[in-house]
Amino acid sequence: MRNLIASALVAVSILAAPAAQAQAPEKLVHRIEAAHSILHELMDTPDKGIPLDIAASAQCVIVVPAFKKGAFIFGGEYGQGVATCRTPRGWSAPVFVQMAGASFGFQIGGQSTDLVLIGRSHKAAQHLLHEKVKLGGDASVAAGPVGRSAQASTTELANAEFLTYSRNKGLFAGIDLQGDEVNQNVKDTAALYGDDVPYQKVLSGAVPTPRVAAHFIRTVNELFRKGRAQKAN
Template sequence: MTRLIGIIGAAFAAFTMALGPAAAKSKQEKAEELIIDAADTVSYFANDSAYEPLWDAADNAKAMVIIPKSLRGGFIIGASGGNAVMVARNDDGSWSEPTFFTVGSLSIGFQAGFEGSETILLVMTQRGMEHLLSTTVKLGADLSLAAGPIGAGAKAQTVDVLAFSRSRGLYGGVSLEGAILKSRGSWNEGYYQANVTPADIIYREKVSRPQSAVLQNAVWALAHRDQPAMMAPLRPAKTDPVTGEPLPEEPVYEDDAIYGAPLDPIESD
């Protein structure tokens, strides 16, 4: 048993080292890059119609945890890991400053291959929020977990976390059951240049950075993705100033409110 534990530890350590970039970067630089990568991941999910169940469920999510790159590999003993960032919904519908996590898991059994994945976790309950703001949480144990889109719909009302992923590789699927999320205090400190806890960031709003806007805006757009575009307001009928007769109506386009009415041919030149 001691030898087995040693093998598992060595495998996980080697896999974790493989996740890191070759060039040394500061915690602040790594956190800033993760913010951009997370925003790209959110934008991808928001523009792929295969994830419409995610759009629907996001309306009621209390927080989102984004894992832009999670790697999984192994033979008999498998390991997976990545970096994650969480933002929470504020009372006014906006989204909070980000707090950082690391995510990892080990598995033993017949397995072989390599896989990369992008994942969004929707935190659906207050219980889920409170657990994630603690030091460490285990998905499927401390928090109930369901995979979307299968877990969306009615089950989304009771499950703590809904997971939506896309993956590439030989494993052919993403399994987050048993994965551990742990707060990265050093990344929070590096990003904000202050010693703050996840609760300081999410609830107490002690810190902020303009660089967070790219992720906050992407998450807001995803959470409102299933709402129809606003129609242009009705315009009063125009009349001839001399005769008082109604003038022919100009065509009204559905997207005029967003892009403006089409220009006349002469004006467009």
């Protein structure tokens, strides 16, 4: 009888898991899909994308689809993104982040761009565990190089914890995000995993990747793997 009850409970849990994942908020599924598409396009343009030797050194990857700039002369920047970090067991399940900052310069109307941030050190990964990280303040940052390799390395580039890229009209380029802030989006992360799952637990790799995010993590891993393969040759 006990075996029968145990088998029934296992069956219920197996059936419930896909149902729970299917209940992921639509806005979060859309955000993950957008981040996945950006990385795929990045890999399809090796001559105008993130150098593979940069990808090989990645410890964390943050993708912010449709980062918005607006207003006239003085504007604001704001975006919602997805982040994952490398662990001894592979890339972690994703967490959600927010980016915000001040935008100065001549701007007419609003515009948006896709952002990719590559964290290159364990220190960069640790920064993401803080509630808020100021780029250029708490963590060093530089506009990333573009192309098949980062041959034109500078001291600033070599020491940067984060390298930052933007995509506009299909083309990737380094972008200066000095002063912008990356914040944990605890609310959206809890909406995907539950209120009792800490941010740190997800990024440490202790939480299984939800089905809705599996393709995004596979793409991050593919980018990293291609970088490591080129570095080995």
